[in-house]
Amino acid sequence: MSLRAKAACVGLATTGVMSSEGRSEVEMMADAARMALADAGIAMSEVDGVFAATAVHAMASMSLAEHLGIRPRYSDNTNLGGSSFMEHALTAAMALDAGLIDVAVIAYGSAQRSGGGFRSASEPMPYEAVYKPRMPVTAYALAASRYFYEFGATREHLANVAVAARKWAQLNPEAYMRDPLTVDDVLSARMVSDPLSVRDCCLVTDGAAAIVLTRADRAKDGPRPPVFLLGAAMEHHHRMISAMPDLTRTATADSGPRAFEMAGYGIADMDTVQLYDAFTINPILFLEDLGYCAKGEGKDVVSDGRIEPGGSLALNTNGGGLSAVHPGMYGLFVTIEAIRQVRAAAGSDEGHREPGGWVDGVKLSLAHGNGGVLSSQVTTVWGHQDTV
Template sequence: MTDRLRGNAAIVGVAEAGVGHVGGGVQPLDLMAEATRGALDDAGLRLSDVDALFTASSYYPMGALNVAEYLGIRPAYTDGTNVGGSSFIAHLGHAMAAVEAGRCEVALICYGSTQRSDGGLVTIAEPSPYERDFRPRLPLSAYALAAARHMHEYGTTREQLAGVAVAAREWARLNPAAYARDPLTVADVLESRMISSPLTLLDCCLVTDGAAAVVVTRADRAADSPKPGVFVLGAGEAHWHRTISQMPDLTVTAAADSGARAFAMAGLGPSDMDLLMLYDAFTVNTVLFLEDLGFCAKGEGGPFVESGAIRPGGTLPVNTNGGGLSYGHPGMYGMFLIVEAVRQLRGEAGARQVPGPQTALVHGNGGVLSHQATAVLGTAATL
């Protein structure tokens, strides 16, 4: 039986703003407003059309109130769910349900950060009292534990992890908006400064400023938009732990559940996906999510990357904008996964365009591999 939510909502506008380094004096709300204006222009809509707001922030504990006040809107429906970088993929599913329930007509999902201009990381991650004495460098040390365990259990190599960063950089070199576009080799990644063994500096995402916004509306309104609608075919969420010491298995994430739920709603599977946007805060993320989402068997993520499958010209395009490793990473990256997937499905990606994609999977990660959110997107041909 077809899920009643499948394809009921469409993404009709996307935009980003300030990805990179905007400098002092610019606030996260400034960037969010700029991205919002761009996404509404892209959708052919006005700010007065927005009646629902979905947002999360590392800067503002009551982010939805701050954003609505700054934009001058009075939304009838508000969702400030904050589960880290996966929040916005989760919001996409929540907006889908709100549209179906008649709670809203035009939903705005937005995020912004000036963490590079502010001199470093802005985090909402409180250290666990049971982990504090070990003085972890969070979140990096948590991901390093997962990488070390995967290497131990499955023979994954440092070279294979480095291959994730190299693939991302090759895509970024095709994207004039990417922050890091210099050539990158496996040797460069291995020889960069060790941050938390086994992960070096170039195994880690960028620290940038940036904002992005997405406009979602009813599927039947998409035909009135100036650009082709991209339809939400499926969405799923899952979380199994908060702190890394409580993760049931360091080599298996809750993406195994969130992905299965999204695929079930969409009535599709991994073999039906034309491209993937995976939250690559660290190189190990891509390996784990390729496995847990069903694109290769557990333990085979490293060899899959090493085969060249995820690089330009490979069999499975992954993170075609350059990802968090090379495009940009303003603290909570999930919004940018959606933006790139929409552009690919519209055929707007320029030199990095994948030929004729009809489907895309976007997958967000929050906390320390804690919360996972997956969405399956498709063109009108998939309805």
């Protein structure tokens, strides 16, 4: 628990969501890193910690450092899928606290839409392959089907998640998809893997993102209000869906409580909740596993407009992976939205939103990452200076 508020985000940036403009993944995340450092008011020469992961680079942090022309004292390209960047934040905080580094850059880049789709090497599927699954959607459809069976959920419950995400995206000029969306639209959309239609599935976009972390004592000297990493924890119980102990319970049930314990706050204290919504079943499972409600009640939490703008729960306020951006690995964008909401409430909203797009008075934001097929779960809590 000694890591609480020892590190803070002092800069962030996103780029290329609408188009990679011909840039490679490394070029995109290098551009994002430069923009984030400019946002932080920190020179490239001061960066001595580099953290990166992509779907196509085995040594992403080395490639990024080479492209930026820096020689880091600490580097990490751990790949846990979409949750990698929450893990990177935890590891960077440890390295900063230990005095191994002074400035950490965490970055990601993907040109998957421009390149014709998601490209990723994956381990063999010894038990799934014979059924010719369409991964990862088949795995999430399996979890959704089990949830339907156990708790009486319906496709309408899932559709509510997609509709709420779209309403948030309509307040975000940077969102990739902002057209109106109704429950009927989701239900009538092309089926991809029963019970998930194409509107139950995340976008396929380009995009790059980066954040800059430094120690708390230095963070207060920057041009932007620092946002402190108050708590973080990770856990995984399986890699392939066939080994998942319970299709309706994720390792979030273990990472969440430990992150909250470190932070000294609970789920009810969060002003915004940013969850990795690669598929509409995800937020329902994660809300339950984080302790927001009992198992089986998540389907009701996402109903009746509760997670839409103006509702009782500010969930995925940028439009999420379902409507705002999803370039293969979404975790860094989840993190950035959590931090941006805190910064906006502090009077530093480096991007604009329509009225209602920024949530009033945000001082605590949760960012939760998911990797693999409901496999790696990493929970982080970010807070304003007043929460430290």
